[in-house]
Amino acid sequence: MIKYGKKQTAVLGMMMAGSILMNGCGLIQNSVHSDKNTPKGVQDVLDEQTATQSTEPAATEQDTTNYGYGDVTNVDKPTGDFEITTKDGVLDITDMSSEMVYAIVYNMVTDPDQFVDLPVKIDGGMSVYEDPHTKKTYYACLVYDAAGCCAEGIEFVLADGDYPKEGTQITVTGTFTTYNEGDKQYIQLKDATVTTNAEQ
């Protein structure tokens, strides 16, 4: 049986505490965005993954636009740390692998700053969600990872026209933006156009 001296016990305790502290400190941001690295199901994508806690709500400009959701404020944020190279001015993620599509959409949800005002083209499954409390209806395009375990989605608002039926495979092009509803920040593609895969 191993007997540990006081010194060894103290060092072991410090190592464990150090490991925990380093993981705890580094992941404090995660405790605020607690669902960021936790795989979420489809329902949770619309409920939680499209909402991000805004820790820095300050914006360079504010434009209040009512999309029919009541008290909604468009927040134009400064761009992030890097410039995204686009093809013909559009971030086209329809041509990417499923892993990258999921990862980039996840990145859009968790760190939307660098995507604001960027035209984005995405394809996936049509999803419709009605908030049971507010009775508002939200329309989103869902993407899955390669294994089909995880899903992410982006809400979109059409410039005009009708929304496709739920489950339809669609391609959506719109301008990436963020807005506040209540005390949470959400992302969406505004002034969007949608085509179903059958039409393409």
Added chain:
Amino acid sequence: MNWMEKLSFYFQFPLVRYALIVGVLIALCSSLLGVTLVLKRFSFIGDGLSHVAFGAMAIAAILNIANQTLLILPVTIICAILLLRTGQNAKIKGDAAIAMLSVGALAFGYLVLNVFPTSANVSGDVCSTLFGSMSILTIRKEEVWICIILSILVIAFFVLFYHRIFDVTFDESFARSAGTKVDWYNLLIAVIIAVIIVLAMNLVGSLLISALIIFPALSAMRIFKSFRAVTICSAVISVICALLGMLVSILTGTPVGSTIVAVDVLAFLICYIIGIVGGRG
């Protein structure tokens, strides 16, 4: 877009750069300790500890702990210590102890998640945790720094205590008689393995962690004989396979963890053939 253009396009996204950095560091650290574990006949400890970590994650999820690592890491470390301290007088020997903890924790974790579901898609969440579907591509900057710091500590430990690790790996009795604090080094190795396992779950998931640990070491042993050469070769193979696996996964849309392990298997086959051709096998 050809694959080169695609890759350069992907590299503009920080998430890809973070994933590659973390993946390489995890692969490097796991390969270093992998040589020791394989030689000490503890190849499956990675599997066992990762399943324990899964069980701890399940408990943390139902307890709604925001930072689950605060529970997962200590539990995994304690189990690593319990498993690696079993000596000749242990009532339950090494492989049986690992099997017991491994399947028990896995079953318990899945049972708990189903009885107390924390999301609408439990199976999807479990699948993602077990196979590390997307975790590596959703790593945040803070986690990258944590990984870098922990990796530096692991590598520093291995470099500074290389000779002691060598002694403890090959002949514990002799090392003990020579005055080496064998129990203390076994304890340190156990703690570091637990840390690496928890980190590696992000890369390949719980079920595939053993591959990261054992395949590079076994591949290197097909070619080289000395402990130092095997260790260095194992580290190189592990890093190359992890890098290649992640790039292939990103380009082709295959699951990251499985692709890395597939590349590891391929590397083992190549090394096996090299070993036979070179007269080593």
